Amino acid sequence: MTQPDSGQYGHLLEHEYDGIAEYDNPTPGWWHTIFLGSVLFSVFYFFFFTFSPMALTEEEQHAEAQRREFQKLFAEIGELEADQATILSLMGDPQWMPVAEGVFATNCVSCHGSMGQGLVGPNLTDDYFKNLTEITQIAEVIQNGAASGAMPAWGNRLHPNEIVLLAAYVADMRGRTIPPGTRTRDPEGEVIPPWPPVPDSVSGE
Ligand code: HEC
Structure with missing residues (x-):
């Protein structure tokens, strides 16, 4: 060695x-x-x-964070009524429609498209509707679903305020211009009357 x-x-x-x-x-x-x-x-x-029940998946953590965030936000407006005046007054609201847009982006675009142009579910930007003729029925469809669950019921998944905000957001989508070529579905349902005008007492606030 x-x-x-x-x-x-x-x-x-x-x-x-x-x-x-x-x-x-x-x-x-x-x-x-x-x-x-x-x-x-x-x-x-x-x-x-x-x-362990303490171990949250990323999805659950996100939902939990969102729940807390909404709790904070909703403390400001209290319980929203799903009535015509409330929905009309929220349409185009600069503070609340971005919140609704976020909720729509998370839960609805997979079926209705990022611009509401329709995908699995119907186009929400035109004047044709299948399940509703009045603005308050938007909230009802979101709450209870439609077509035996093809449109899921969101009543037990979303905060009641989120449903009212979504109803205003969807109502506001009507008449939105979508780029040509993005439309993948034919009109569904019947042309319904225009939404009522925003009442003075509300718009004047
Ligand atoms: C799994 C797919 C799916 C998701 C997710 C979904 N929808 Fe729908 N939605 C549908 C389908 C399908 C219909 C049409 C039901 C029918 O044929 O009557 C519909 C119908 C509707 C209608 C009524 C349209 C009409 O013409 O009567 C509204 C309003 C609506 N959805 C809003 C929403 C909102 C707001 C969300 C998110 C919270 C959402 N949808 C999420 C599939 C979906």
């Missing part, structure tokens, strides 16, 4: 084949600690995320 038995490479092991010997370089203690620590952590992690 020509190598020193100890020094910067550690000490040589006993065995040697064809003149090749091996230094004994065990992994250091800190490395074992990290390794064992991560194995133990993985057991904890597995059981925590599989069984």
